[in-house]
Amino acid sequence: MTVSIQLEVNGKPVQAAVEPRRLLVHFLREDLGLTGANIGCETSLCGACTVLVDGNAVKSCTMLAAQADGASVTTIEGLAQNGELHPLQEGFWEKHGLQCGYCTPGMILSANYLLAQNPSPDDEEIREGLKGNICRCTGYHNIVEAVKYAAERMS
Amino acid sequence: MYPAQFDYRRAGSVDEALSLLQENEDAKLMAGGHSLIPMMKLRLAQPPVVIDIGRLNELKGISEAGGSVRVGSLTTHADIAASDVLAAHCPVLAEAAGHIGDAQVRNRGTIGGNIAHADPGSDIPPVLVLLGASVHLQSPSGTRSVAAGDFFQDLLMTDVGEDEILTHVDAPALGAGTGSAYLKFEHPASGYAVVGAAASVTVQGGRCTGAGLVVGGVSATPTAVDVSSLVGTDLSDDAIAAAASGLDAEDPIGDIFASGDYRVHVGKVYGKRALAAARDRA
Numbered sequence: 001m002t003v004s005i006q007l008e009v010n011g012k013p014v015q016a017a018v019e020p021r022r023l024l025v026h027f028l029r030e031d032l033g034l035t036g037a038n039i040g041c042e043t044s045l046c047g048a049c050t051v052l053v054d055g056n057a058v059k060s061c062t063m064l065a066a067q068a069d070g071a072s073v074t075t076i077e078g079l080a081q082n083g084e085l086h087p088l089q090e091g092f093w094e095k096h097g098l099q100c101g102y103c104t105p106g107m108i109l110s111a112n113y114l115l116a117q118n119p120s121p122d123d124e125e126i127r128e129g130l131k132g133n134i135c136r137c138t139g140y141h142n143i144v145e146a147v148k149y150a151a152e153r154m155s
Numbered sequence: 156m157y158p159a160q161f162d163y164r165r166a167g168s169v170d171e172a173l174s175l176l177q178e179n180e181d182a183k184l185m186a187g188g189h190s191l192i193p194m195m196k197l198r199l200a201q202p203p204v205v206i207d208i209g210r211l212n213e214l215k216g217i218s219e220a221g222g223s224v225r226v227g228s229l230t231t232h233a234d235i236a237a238s239d240v241l242a243a244h245c246p247v248l249a250e251a252a253g254h255i256g257d258a259q260v261r262n263r264g265t266i267g268g269n270i271a272h273a274d275p276g277s278d279i280p281p282v283l284v285l286l287g288a289s290v291h292l293q294s295p296s297g298t299r300s301v302a303a304g305d306f307f308q309d310l311l312m313t314d315v316g317e318d319e320i321l322t323h324v325d326a327p328a329l330g331a332g333t334g335s336a337y338l339k340f341e342h343p344a345s346g347y348a349v350v351g352a353a354a355s356v357t358v359q360g361g362r363c364t365g366a367g368l369v370v371g372g373v374s375a376t377p378t379a380v381d382v383s384s385l386v387g388t389d390l391s392d393d394a395i396a397a398a399a400s401g402l403d404a405e406d407p408i409g410d411i412f413a414s415g416d417y418r419v420h421v422g423k424v425y426g427k428r429a430l431a432a433a434r435d436r437a
Contacts, residue, residue, distance in 0.1 A: 045344065047257070057258055058259050062260075066165075110259065131257040132260060
C-alpha cells in the first residue's frame with residue numbers, strides 16, 4: 001500500500017505517495033533530493049539525521065514519512081535565507097565547528113532547537129542540548145564555541 | 156535499515172483505534188514510534204499492520220486533581236520533563252523523563268509507548284512503581300486499571316492485552332515533607348539506564364516517616380527494595396547505606412556491558428545516592 005502525505009518542507013508544499021515503511025530521512029534524501037540530513041547510525045543514537053518537525057528537533061531515521069503528514073519540516077537546506085548563511089552556519093564556519101562535516105547538519109538543527117528553547121545557553125546547557133548528536137572529529141569544543149557565537153548573533 | 160513491509164492505519168479516535176485493533180490480528184499501536192520503529196528496523200518486530208495513534212490529542216496532557224496527577228499516554232518525555240504540574244506534585248517523574256535519551260528522543264517518545272515497551276533499561280518504570288502509580292487501559296469491553304508494580308511482568312512484557320490501549324497513568328501527588336530523586340548510571344552509547352534508582356523520603360520533625368526505593372536495570376522488571384528500616388531514623392548516611400544494601404535480585408540481568416552482579420552492586424550505590432538526594436530535598 002501507499003500513504004498519501006502532504007507536508008511543508010523548508011517552506012514549500014510537498015505532496016507524495018509513500019510506502020508506509022518509508023522513513024522520513026529516506027523520503028527527504030531520496031524522494032526530495034535533500035541530502036543534508038545524513039544517515040549515520042540508523043539506530044536513533046548519532047543525530048546526523050536530525051531535522052525540525054513543527055519546530056522540534058527529531059531524528060528523521062526514527063520517524064515514518066507517513067507520520068510527518070501535515071507537518072512543517074525544516075532541513076539544513078532551509079536555514080540560509082536570501083543567500084545569507086544562518087548565524088549557526090556562520091558560527092560553525094567562523095569557529096571551525098567541523099572537520100569532516102558529516103554531523104554538522106544535525107548539529108546545527110539540534111542547536112537551532114536548543115536556541116529556540118534557550119536563547120543564551122551556557123557551555124553545559126549547550127553540551128546537554130547536543131547530547132543526541134555525535135561528532136567523531138572535533139572533540140566538541142569548537143562546536144560549543146560555534147553555538148555560542150550564533151547565540152550572540154541571534155540575541 | 157528499512158522495516159519489513161506493513162500496512163499503515165491512522166486512528167482518529169480511541170474508539171477507532173480499538174476497532175482497528177480488533178480488525179487486524181497482530182497489529183501494533185504506534186505513538187511516537189521511538190520503541191517500535193527501532194524494533195521494526197532490526198526486524199525484531201514485523202507487525203503486518205501499524206495503527207498510528209500519534210494524533211489522538213485526547214490521550215495527551217498532564218493534570219492534577221484531588222491529590223493525584225494524571226499523565227496521558229501520548230504525552231512526550233519532553234512535555235513531562237518540562238511540566239510545571241509535575242514539578243510541583245511529582246518532580247521525580249519529570250526528573251526521570253528528562254534523563255531519557257536526548258532532546259530529539261524526548262520530543263517524540265511518549266510515556267505510554269515507553270512503558271508498553273517495558274525495556275528494563277527504561278527510566279520511567281521504576282519511578283511509576285515507586286510512586287504507586289496506576290496504569291489505565293481501555294478495550295472494547297471497558298476500562299480497567301492495574302498497579303504499576305503488577306503492570307511490568309517480564310522483559311518487554313506487560314499486562315496490556317491484545318485488544319487494549321494504554322490511555323493514561325495516575326500517580327499520587329507527593330506531599331509536603333517528601334523529597335524524591337531519580338539517579339541513573341547511563342550506558343555511554345545508548346543512553347539507556349544500566350541502573351536507575353528512584354527514591355522518596357518523607358520527613359516530619361527531623362524523623363523519617365516513610366521511604367521508598369525502586370531500582371531499574373538489575374532485573375527484567377523494576378526491583379523494589381525494602382527500606383522500611385529508615386522509618387523512625389534521622390536518615391543518617393549510615394542508615395541510608397544499610398537500607399540500600401538490601402537490594403536483592405533473584406535473577407539479575409546481565410549483558411556484554413554489565414554483568415548481573417555488577418548491576419546489583421551499582422544498584423546499591425545508586426540507591427544509596429538516590430535516597431540521600433531525596434532526603435536532602437525533603
